Amino acid sequence: MVPDITWLAVVAATISTMVVGSIWYTPKVFGNYWMRVAKVSPGAMKNAVVPILITLVVSFISAWVLAGATYLSFQFYGGSFLANALLTALILWGGFTAARFITHDAFEGRPVGLTVLNCVHELVTFMVMALIIGLFGV
Template sequence: MVPEINIWAVLVATLSTMVVGSVWYTPKVFGNYWMRTAKVTPSGEGKDAIKPILITLVVSFVSALVLAGSVAIAQEFYGGSFLANSVITAVILWAGFTAARFITHDAFEGRPAGLTALNCAHELVTYLVMALVIGLFGT
């Protein structure tokens, strides 16, 4: 069984990750803290951002596609509200995979707990926004 996936929902969810990241990591929100804590020094050259942005788009597409497929499977199994299944599935996938892996890697790399919390929270918001997009598009 291949889950039914709305490709438009996946594409919009992919783009939503760019919006969330742009707001989250802007200097007036968490950007200054993130750069200081993660020891990131921007070069000031716009061209240096092209590769990370392209990588982010590809990875975000994969995440949105997996989330949409997982939601379709959850919907088939549980029934009920597609939007609710989208949000619940996003939280479960975030907690079980994204947050768990961030915490593990950051612990071994000795990263500050605040940085781990910031990045995990960013991923949670990103997944919730993707879930809302996917859930509102429906199947």
Template sequence: MQFGATRVIVVTIIVSFITAWVLAGSAAIAQYFYGGNFVGNTVLTGVILWAGFTAARMITHDAFDRRPWGLTALNLAHELVTIVVMALIIGLFGISAA
């Protein structure tokens, strides 16, 4: 593996951990606010964050970049699946009482 490829992988892993950390914090806040089922709240929080930040930004960016709608839809679906899987993993870990 070349140095450039290694760097891309390392950056991707770091950014993925940051995303998971933000999602976990947001899920903890949502759990405190809503109460109830932590897994459900975590998935709902992930979908809301995806729609409000990832999807909105990506649609705007791709519209100005004039990318094909099919490519945008594929990227949006990929990001949604990634966030929902992260949310499920975080939700299944549960939350400890403060």
């Protein structure tokens, strides 16, 4: 079975990751805290073209995988496409994203607050992507 993916939803979900990240890491929200605990200087962020392009590519891949996994979940379990999207995002986030962040950050000795900040950011990002994908439906 090949997942039926709504590409417009994938593109919109990809763009949403940039919006969420721009809000989340703005200095007035969590940006100042993030820069302090991650030891990132404000000057280092002046040339962010390459990280932004990388983020767009990996966000597209994440949205595409989430859309495909949601379709498969919906085909298997039935019910609401939106509910399947949100639950699939939560499971994928917990099983892959959060688990990997926690493991790597523990070995790198990163502050717990930074790990929590980044994990919750990824949770919000995945849930917004799921909301978009779920609302587009199949």
